[in-house]
Amino acid sequence: MSWCKDGQARTTQVISGPRRFKKHVREELLARSVVVRWISNMKLSVCALLAVLLGLACPSPSSATAPVLSPRVVQEHRGEVPSGWVPVRRAEPDVILPLRIGLTQSNLEFIENYLLDVSHPESPNYGSHWSPAKVAAMFRPSRESIDSVQEWLANGGIDPTRISLSTSGGWLRANVTVEEAERLLETEYYVYEHEADGTEHIACENAYHLPEHISKHVDIVTPTLHFDIKLGSASIGRKRSPGWRGQKHGHGSQPTPPKMVGKSQKHQQYPADSLNSCADQITPACLRALYDFNYTAVATNRNSIGVVEYTPDIYNPSDFDVFFKRFSPSQVGQRPKMVSIDGGTIDVSRVTLFQTGDPWTQASFNNFLDAIDGSYCTFEHGDDPPYDAIYPDTSGERGAYTGTNQCGTAAPTYIISSSYAYDEYVLTPSYMQRQCAEYAKLGLMGVTVLYASGDAGVAGSDGECLDRNGNPSSSRNAKRFVPSFPPSCPYVTAVGATQMVSGASVDDAEVACQDGVISGGGFSNIFAMPSWQQSTVEHYLQTYPPSVTSANYNTSGSRAYPDIALNGAKYLTAVLGDWYPIYGTSASTPASAAILSAINDARLAAGKGPIGFINPIIYSSGFQDAFNDITKGANPGCGTNGFSAHPGWDPVTGMGTLNFSKLLAKWLALP
Known part of the structure; x- marks a missing residue:
């Protein structure tokens, strides 16, 4: 109980x-x-x-x-x-x-006006981010x-x-x-x-x-209407051994990461590192070639990037060395700086790991927000008991965190990447709106927040869709799409997934990811369309009218996502000492964060501030040619073909993939 x-x-x-x-x-x-x-x-x-x-x-x-x-x-x-x-x-x-x-x-x-004032490229106050006290x-x-x-x-x-x-x-x-x-x-x-x-x-x-x-x-x-609780000993989106494709937790009642593990076969012990094999396996060299990403960091003592992880999802330190030994020998022995939030632990810089929750009570989005923004904390032990972990953990289990809920103890990094999400229908609108406002506040403080858009196309995390009454159903008659939160929050940057087609070279255009996972995207049922997105999305809807109708998705003018995309298929990854191909927007999101972090590095080295909330910039006319446009593919689901990729923005791959050299030049030109 x-x-x-x-x-x-x-x-x-x-x-x-x-x-x-x-x-x-x-x-x-x-x-x-x-x-x-x-x-x-x-x-x-x-x-x-x-x-x-x-x-x-x-x-x-x-x-x-x-x-x-x-x-x-x-x-x-x-x-x-x-x-x-x-x-x-x-x-x-x-x-x-x-x-x-x-x-x-x-x-x-x-709040949107305040955020545009410091984030829009045409604002005279661009980059004048607020202090936490002012927020x-x-x-x-x-x-x-x-x-x-x-x-x-x-x-x-x-x-x-x-x-x-x-x-x-x-x-x-x-x-x-x-x-x-x-x-x-x-x-x-x-x-x-x-x-x-x-x-x-x-x-x-x-x-x-x-x-x-x-x-x-x-x-x-x-506690009132909320059913977003952990079932039994199930974790928040536990990623298990290779081949595990996501555990079903009561029809979307858990915050789960988009599917990361694709095919379960092992690769050779010493994989090749050649640009000729990028269509079969994505390595660091492939990412550099695909996105013109060649940069040497110079402001590492001032720059910061963070990845959020929820216990029991943890990294295996020895796998870092397996990977580094093959692709970056000088980094053997390096580890991310871990910030333990509410008892977060690992098995055994410049990159920060926000490890959130103990192994038993675990944690959720608000527990993380508590730790990086003290103004968001409630009085004692967490924000919303039906949703979030309550500390101290009184379970008596070994490793349980017996301290109080952490409040404002972890400084936010300039970029935060998270690969977890809920289906919108699981949460109440008030809960989502209140949390979404907190992401806007982080943007005011100069923080870029990235969320994976999901791996099930227009369907929910378990492949479910909504019936005509808005209730989840596995029936073939359920045709209504299931948006994902927080990606549907207008104050985060949602990241979709692309892939290389078989036999293609790094110089060929990518397509929307449909191998192993399907890039998530669509239109929110909760959040209105923000002003900075209207003209771009309306152009898509008028120029390339979707084959689906209001019976399938919210056509009343709502937040559209994703905003950007990056390769999300066949990442060569060391898992418990072996090599496996990894799929998902869970991979494309931190990879995007790394590229954007390099832009922060260059701006900081030039005496400028971090890029902060980037959505008004990437939708602006001056930046739209700085992306690799994705024009092929779709995100099917709910018995439909979903949406299709077209020139310009689309609800499959957003504005497209990042072109680092073009984006760097444009961001360095801003104050």
């Missing part, structure tokens, strides 16, 4: 079969929700009627003995319980929930929001001594019982069980409500 009294799981006899009970619960909840909302909205008129009939006086809504009555509104809603979960019983009223309320942040409506001060929730929500909690029976405010002012916390939470949120909590392994979790059925005058001060309340 995710939440339990006194730290102990409690069991109750299941009332009836899970599927039958689920239908009964949904119908009962709907009926009760309608009645409760009707009563809430009718309270004053009923009192007035009784006053006329009985000659009594109604208490004034503004009197000291009766708080102002405000109609209830739906704060968040979920159409269906995620696949695999069924309700088995009501949550016991005295179970303790760690209630956390994410307050509305100030000035977020201006924290600009977006701190207002005193009105803090006071209003605290007063609402107190009027709801929560003693003020139980209410705590985070240091950033962004979150309010109070441990409450299920009974108290149900009264505050006008909802009912149930224990859900996962059919695959029996994992139990407490959540609301389909919605929770807030008073209308409070709703405007709140982004999100947890």
Whole structure:
């Protein structure tokens, strides 16, 4: 069970079969929700009627003995319980929930303008990145929001001594019982069980409500609707032995990396390093030739690049030496600098590894954001318990991290590469929007954030699609595409994948990757299309109208991705001492990060700042010829051909692959 009294799981006899009970619960909840909302909205008129009939006086809504009555509104809603979960019983009223309320942040409506001011090539303030202190001060929730929500909690029976405010002012916390939470949120909590392994979790059925005058001060309340929890001992996107293609975790309920491992056959012990064999195996020399990437770093003491990894995904130090011995002998013995976040460990510079989470509780995106941005932390032990790991880890397992959740202890690098993602439908819009804003804040501070776009084309990470009601389904009739988050966040740079065709040379054009993996891309169901992308995407839609329709994807003007691409097939990789070909946007993303980091190096050496948030630049007219255009291939899925690659930007390979020499010259010309 995710939440339990006194730290102990409690069991109750299941009332009836899970599927039958689920239908009964949904119908009962709907009926009760309608009645409760009707009563809430009718309270004053009923009192007035009784006053006329009985000659009594109604208490004034503004009197000291009766708080102002405000109609209830739906704060968040979920159409269906995620696949695999069924309700088995009501949550016991005295179970303790760690209630956390994410307050509305100030000035977020201006965040895109702020970001464009320091990121657009035509802005006079290009490159004038903000300090962390300025970012924290600009977006701190207002005193009105803090006071209003605290007063609402107190009027709801929560003693003020139980209410705590985070240091950033962004979150309010109070441990409450299920009974108290149900009264505050006008909802009912149930224990859900996962059919695959029996994992139990407490959540609301389909919605929770807030008073209308409070709703405007709140982004999100947890725990409520969220089912993004770890099942059993499953990891966040565990990459196992070669040949493993991704473990299924309850239909997208885990943050998983796009598939990296393709074909499982071993290569020869001492692979060739020839440009003539790049169509069969990608080596460092191949990448240099494909992307005109020839550069010697000169500002290594000032430059930085980071790769995010989530335990138990770790690197094997000896494999570095196997690889270096063959392709870069001078680097034998070198290792990335590891920043351990919340107990992250490895088996045994200039590149930083953000190893996040202990081997048992593990971690998620917000745990990482906590560590690099102290203003994002909540009061104690993590941001959002249903989504993120809670520390200290009280499991008692060997290696469990018993320290508190790290907050602002890891300095962000200039470039951060991450190869993990969720399917959008798994998360609530409020959760995604709040996290997306944090990536915008990193951009304001001069950080470039890259995310892999996914490896299943227009389908979800498990190959699932959405039905006409927006629910995940494996049915052939489910034709609606599944966007990926965070790639769909407009404030990250999403990276797709390309490949060389069989028999091609490094001088030949690449195509969209379809060998082993399919480059992910499409249109968000949550985020609007940013201004810097509109003209480019509209040109694509008008000039090359997709064969798919609004029945398949969001055509209302939403964020389109990926933004760029790079080779994602047949990377020759040392794995436990042997050589294997690796596939995926998980490979194209850190390779892109390395090329962009070299541009940072050159700018820093010239006395300039890092490139920061790059999306407004790469979509600008002055930069569009600095990419190798990909015009062949597609990203099929959901019983369709998906989208097709065409000249210019497309939702398969973005603007195309990086041409280092052209990009370097253009970025060095900027202030």
